[in-house]
Amino acid sequence: MFRAGVLAIALIAGAPIAFHARAGGLTNVIGMWDTDHDGTLDLNENNKAAEAEFDKLDSDHGTLDMKELDHRVTRAEFVAADKDDDGTLDKAEYLSIVAARFHAANRDNDATIETKELHTAAGRRLETPLR
Ligand SMILES: [Ca+2]
Numbered sequence: 001m002f003r004a005g006v007l008a009i010a011l012i013a014g015a016p017i018a019f020h021a022r023a024g025g026l027t028n029v030i031g032m033w034d035t036d037h038d039g040t041l042d043l044n045e046n047n048k049a050a051e052a053e054f055d056k057l058d059s060d061h062g063t064l065d066m067k068e069l070d071h072r073v074t075r076a077e078f079v080a081a082d083k084d085d086d087g088t089l090d091k092a093e094y095l096s097i098v099a100a101r102f103h104a105a106n107r108d109n110d111a112t113i114e115t116k117e118l119h120t121a122a123g124r125r126l127e128t129p130l131r
Pocket residue numbers: 033034035036037038039040041042045
């Protein structure tokens with residue numbers, strides 16, 4: 001607990017821009033899901049965010065249809081991800097779309113999404129199914 005606090009303070013001191021973004025209410029998905037507090041979103045954190053969003057959208061039966069997804073994914077993505085062709089996305093199918101968007105947004109191929117990568121067209125597409 002103590003170590004985590006020190007780390008958080010160090011990060012805030014070292015990243016005034018990120019801190020201001022949070023303080024100003026412009027919290028992005030990195031701010032929401034950066035559980036290891038390294039200032040970036042890795043695929044593990046990305047998947048946790050996608051799972052939480054899935055659970056939020058899915059009220060009852062463990063899958064999402066196009067209506068529940070409400071424009072978070074495109075029709076083409078939906079059809080490609082729906083491996084069992086049942087007209088809905090289960091969690092694994094949904095995560096496959098989000099993972100593809102993660103890789104598209106990760107321009108420098110370093111396994112993490114940085115704030116600057118979120119501020120691209122691909123980054124915004126990644127944020128859509130995560131919040
Ligand atoms: Ca992180």
